[in-house]
Each structure stands twice: as C-alpha cells, then as structure tokens.
Amino acid sequence: EVQLVESGGGLVKPGGSLRLSCAASGFTFSSYSMNWVRQAPGKGLEWVSSISSSSSYIYYADSVKGRFTISRDNAKNSLYLQMNSLRAEDTAVYYCARGPNGKTLYYFDYWGQGTLVTVSS
Amino acid sequence: DIQMTQSPSSLSASVGDRVTITCRASQGISNYLAWYQQKPGKVPKLLIYAASTLQSGVPSRFSGSGSGTDFTLTISSLQPEDVATYYCQKYNSAPCTFGQGTKVEIK
Numbered sequence: 001e002v003q004l005v006e007s008g009g010g011l012v013k014p015g016g017s018l019r020l021s022c023a024a025s026g027f028t029f030s031s032y033s034m035n036w037v038r039q040a041p042g043k044g045l046e047w048v049s050s051i052s053s054s055s056s057y058i059y060y061a062d063s064v065k066g067r068f069t070i071s072r073d074n075a076k077n078s079l080y081l082q083m084n085s086l087r088a089e090d091t092a093v094y095y096c097a098r099g100p101n102g103k104t105l106y107y108f109d110y111w112g113q114g115t116l117v118t119v120s121s
Numbered sequence: 122d123i124q125m126t127q128s129p130s131s132l133s134a135s136v137g138d139r140v141t142i143t144c145r146a147s148q149g150i151s152n153y154l155a156w157y158q159q160k161p162g163k164v165p166k167l168l169i170y171a172a173s174t175l176q177s178g179v180p181s182r183f184s185g186s187g188s189g190t191d192f193t194l195t196i197s198s199l200q201p202e203d204v205a206t207y208y209c210q211k212y213n214s215a216p217c218t219f220g221q222g223t224k225v226e227i228k
Contacts, residue, residue, distance in 0.1 A: 037165075044206075044219060044222045045157070045208055046219065050215070050217065062122075100170070104215075105212050106212050107167060107170045107212055108210075111166075112164070
C-alpha cells in the first residue's frame with residue numbers, strides 16, 4: 001500500500017524557516033517523481049514544486065521560487081521542502097504527492113495527509 | 122502562464138441528476154488535464170487523467186472529456202457520497218495550475 005507521511009509543520013514567525021519531510025513507503029520511491037501541493041485555509045489547491053525521480057528536473061511555482069528548495073533522498077525514501085523567508089501567505093496545509101512515473105509535470109496519483117504550516121507573529 | 126477557469130464555482134443538484142463541470146484553459150493544453158475530488162476535511166483524490174482516462178477504482182459514473190482548451194467532468198447520476206469540491210489541473214508544462222474548484226452539494 002502506498003503511504004506518504006508528511007512531518008515538520010508548525011508555527012513559525014514571518015521571515016523564519018521550516019523544513020518539511022515526506023516519508024514514502026509501499027512503492028519504489030526512486031522510480032517516481034514527487035511533488036508538493038499546498039492549500040491555504042478554506043482555499044483551493046496550489047502546486048508548489050516538483051522533482052523528478054533522479055532529481056535531474058526541478059520546478060517551482062513563481063510564488064515560492066528563490067525561497068523554497070525541494071530535494072529528495074532516494075536511499076531514505078524521503079522528500080523534503082526547505083522553506084525560507086516565510087510569509088503569512090505561505091500559511092497552508094502542505095501535501096506531498098506522487099507522480100505516476102519518474103518524470104516531472106504530471107498528475108498526482110497518491111497524496112499524503114498533509115502537514116499544517118502557520119506563519120504568524 | 123496558462124490560467125485554468127472552472128465553472129460553475131458551486132452547484133446544487135438532486136440525487137440521480139447528471140452533473141457537468143467545465144474547465145477552460147487560457148491556452149491549448151492538448152489532453153494534459155486531470156480531475157480531483159476533495160471531500161470535506163479529506164485529502165484530494167485523483168479521478169481522471171489525460172482528460173478522459175478514469176483512475177483505477179473510480180466509479181464509472183464519473184467521466185471526462187475535452188481537448189485543447191475546453192474540458193468537462195460529468196457525474197452521470199449524482200450520489201450523496203459525491204458531495205465534494207472538484208478541481209481540474211493542467212500538467213503540460215510548469216506551473217501545474219489547478220482550477221479554483223467547483224463545490225458540489227445535494228439539493
């Protein structure tokens with residue numbers, strides 16, 4: 001069974017940093033692209049970032065480019081999102097989501113339960 | 122960037138009704154379109170990809186169509202468990218933009 005478990009969310013002050021993690025199990029992690037999608041409270045879904053299976057291809061939404069860094073460790077079956085210079089508008093539930101193959105820029109066939117990031121003073 | 126616009130933003134229909142949701146791209150995206158269902162308080166679930174391919178395990182009352190700029194998600198016979206917000210998503214290129222969502226309720 002595919003499982004994606006996010007962690008690392010919490011309350012952080014504006015300008016602060018946070019690192020999210022996503023632990024994957026139930027599939028060959030190194031064969032699939034991975035993604036972060038967020039959802040602000042009461043709002044719709046927003047794609048944040050994508051990384052290919054080998055980390056060769058990485059993409060970011062303009063809203064986070066230069067502040068967030070996606071990475072993965074295939075040996076540890078883990079996906080990460082380093083978030084710096086956080087703003088109030090980054091407040092959201094952050095979902096880890098799997099792509100259907102190793103390439104980036106696809107749909108997302110499995111999602112984690114999400115981790116809440118709150119940016120507030 | 123390509124914008125994705127869904128209509129309507131919300132709808133109310135009776136059990137058994139045929140429901141259609143539209144998603145329009147501001148530029149052509151071929152068939153690189155997916156549909157998701159998000160029930161209240163739950164995680165999004167993939168329903169359809171490549172505009173019309175049903176994800177495994179999704180009930181056959183859900184169907185998708187379209188290509189280029191205009192796409193539709195159809196629920197052939199609305200069921201109580203279909204109460205949710207539905208999102209389209211394009212994935213032909215970055216950014217992988219979602220539509221703003223369509224909330225479906227039972228009348």
